[in-house]
Amino acid sequence: MNDRGSRRDRLLSRLVQAAFVIGLLALWYLATTRWGVSHLLLPNPLLVWREFVDVLSSGEFLPDLAVTLGELAIAFLISSFSGVTVGYLISRSQYLIRVFEPLLAGIYSIPIILFLPLYVLLLGLGPASKIALGGTISFFPIVLSTIAGFGYVERIYITAARSMGATYYQLFRYVLLPAALPVILSGLRMGFTVALLSILGSETLASLAGLGHRIVHLAESMDMARMFAYIVFAVAIAALLNTVVSALEARGKRR
């Protein structure tokens, strides 16, 4: 009975969520057809849908998507490798943790997007500056969670393993790593999300290609319906990637 009750609750909240989205779309539609909101600011949703279908079926999005995803992949690869390595090395010493953890947390809290002009000056308008920015921003949650994961393993686990004769490799593989993994995975997911956000964002500010670049280009040529179609596309891609990453994280944490 309890189970049925909770299922009904879930169903009800799904219905409310769906009604909310449908209501928003209805408002959007009414705003463009009845209330006379300028089509330059807000195009008709049906028109946006047609443009969206066209973007998908023509395959026009492919080069821009490839640029954005390529930047994301390289940035995330760099930040996850360097973040986990540096975090592990720092976590090996209480002294290094005391010195570097507050320092890194401090840097993490400033808006690193402010470095974009510098990166563009140094690396140009191409993918390199986006990779550098995405890599820099996502490095921090990853390194911080790696320090937290490896640095605060319960001492008793280490003592117990040592008393049973564990070698250093065994201690790492069977004690430190499984103890730290859930925290590191959370950091990797956060790093991935901020890398995607900062890369899309920086493409809209200064770039030669990519989804963000395409959206700004369409806005500047007043092609609003198509611009909205690209925004919908970018949102869908981001949602899809985040779902995949969250699922991978949940799988890694399951035991």
Add this chain to the structure above:
Amino acid sequence: MTANNIAVKIRNVSHQFGEKGDRHHVQALQQTSLDIARGELLCLIGPSGCGKSTLLNIIGGLVKPTSGTVEIGNTVVDGPLPQEIAFVFQENALFPWNTVLENVMLGLMFQGVPRAERMARAQKSLAAVGLADFMHHYPGQLSGGMRQRAALARALSLQTNILLMDEPFGALDEQTRMILGEDLSVLLARSGKTIVFVTHSLGEAVFLADRVAVFSARPGTIKDVIAVDEPHPRKPEFVTTDKFTTLRNKLYTLLHDEIRRAAAEAGERPTAADIAT
């Protein structure tokens, strides 16, 4: 006690945390010497902070003493000896990300037991502590008493001659503690292991031990050693005998002054919990 009947030889062991004059300086152990016979169960009992757990860790090679030596057989302890010594800790030292069976098998792997033997040995020792039906549970799914049984199984599977137990039942309730104590007495009577058992509980000490070493307040050293002359395995009725009561009262008298002294030094009044019965 003849020379080759000695399993653990403790000689003038002192230990301090921090340097003299430091704010955190603590003289935990002072000039402690003791011989532990092969196959005996020795309980260490004393006021909080008297260094009994520290001594246990020094015997097991987990802590290096500031001065003095511990010898196992003819070797001076200088680090963990997984082939000779197994530990059961007070806290839950099972790895929560592994099942009970995996925990025991991991211990065997750390110790260097060939892969082919691990499964059978792990299952056997889990059956011995009564956890055959819970091998595939995770520690978080077990009660505190069952977790300590699993920790005991992990230590037993290592088949060491010496077992060091640091208040293994300290976090358990009185009833669970009593049952585990009785089971432990049966289990260990057959094993012939040398066991050093740290406890706060006078009753537990008398019930389990062949000898009880009473520690003085900090800086701790062994004040007296009381023999409990009663064959193993001990029957539950042992606790109702005059012999048991007399021994427990003797321990109480020995300990009481030390607990007072320890409390006065710490600037607190002793509470009833400091003298567990």
